[in-house]
Amino acid sequence: MAKQTIDCRGLACPQPVIQTKKALEQTGAAEIEVLLDNEIACENVSRFAQSRGWTVDAIVREGKELRLTLKPGRGESCGDPSPKPTGEEKILVYCHSDRMGQGDDGLGEVLMRSFIKSLADMAPQPQRIVFANGGVRLTTEGSALLETL
Template identity: 60%
Template sequence: MAKRVIDCRGLSCPRPVVETKKAMEAFPDAEIEVLLNDEIACENVSRLAAGRHWTVVAVTREGEDIQLLLRSENAEAGEPAPEALSDEEAFLVYCPSDKLGRGDDKLGEILMQSFIKSLVDMPPLPKRIVFLNSGVRLATEGSAVLDTLRYFEEQGVEIFSCGTCLDFFGLKEQLRVGNATNMFEIITALRSFDRVVQP
C-alpha cells in the first residue's frame, strides 16, 4: 500500500482537516501520514478520520511534532470508498450576521471569515448565499472575504444581500459582490431549498 505524506504543521484551523480530507479523497487506497504540531488539530483530524471510516493506525510524538498514520477501513476490507456528496446537491447558506457565535466580537468575525473561506474547500459549493442584518457587511467594501465571494460568484453561486439592511447600515453604495434583494425573495429562497445552512 502506497503512503502519502501531508505536512500540516503551522496551518491554522481548519486547514489541517481540509488538507487531510483532500488527501483522503485523492488517495482512498493509500496510507496517509499527517504531520502536525498542534494537539487540537490532532484531535480534529482523528475525528475526521473516524467519521470517514479511516483508522488512526499510529500516533507518534517527538517534541511538538505529531505524526498521524491513517488507513482507510474500506481499503483494508477491499471495498470501494464511500461516495462524496453529489455536485448536484443544492443548498443555501444563510448569514444573518458578520460574526459567528456569541461572546467576543473580534473572535466572531475571525470565525465567520474562516467559515466562508472554508466553504471553498468543501464541495459542493452552495447554490446561493443570503446575507441579512450585519451579515451584509461581508459583501461590501472592506470585507475580508470579498475575494472568496467573488470566486463563488464566478463559479455560479448566487449572492444576495438584504436591501433594507444595506440601507439601514448606509452600505447600499458599497455593495461589491452579488445583488440587493428583499424579504419576499429571502423567504422564498429559504422555503425553496431542501437544505439551509446557517453558521
C-alpha cells in the same frame, strides 16, 4: 502502495481536515502521515478519518509537533454523513452576522472568515449565499473577505 505525507503545520482549522479529506479521496496509499502542530487539529483529523473508515495507527509527539499515521479499511465507518446528491439539492448559506457565535468578537470574526473560506472546498457548492443584517458587512468595501466572496 506507498506512504503519503501531508504537512498541515501552521494551517488554521478547518484546513487540516480539508487537506486530509482531499488525501483520503485521492490516495491509493497504504497509509497517510499527517503532520500537525496543535492538539485540536489532531483530534479533528482523527475523528474525521475514523468517520471515513480509516484507523488512527499512531500519534507521535515530537516537541510541539504531532505526527498522525492513518491506515485504511479497519476503522469503524459511519458511512458518508451527507446524503448523495440527486441533482435536485440546492444549498443556501445564510449569514446574519459578520461573526460566528457570541462572546469574544475577535474569535467570532476569525471563525466566520474560516467558514467563508471553507465554502470553496464544499461539495456540492452552495448555489447561493445570502447576507442579511450584520452579515452584509462581509460584502462591503473594506471587508477582508470581499475577494474570497
